[in-house]
Amino acid sequence: MTDMWTDELTEPAGDEQTWARPRDLDAERTVAASIMERSELIDELDGLVDPVDFSDPRYAQIWYAVDE
Secondary structure (H helix, E strand, O other), rough: OOOOOOOOHHHHHHHHOOOOOOOOOHHHHHHHHHHHHHOOOHHHHOOOHHHHOOHHHHHHHHHHHHHH
């Protein structure tokens, strides 16, 4: 049994169709800090980054706040 709060997921998710991927929290933090500094990056990253995929909801909230 794994601890869902500390282990990185590398096996299929419950529906067996979607693979969970390990998260790079440093990369997410860097993206959030970058868009806070330069809001125009949201337009450049829009096709590459989906804020729904952030593992920490605070980073997604930063994205949405800057986007407004």
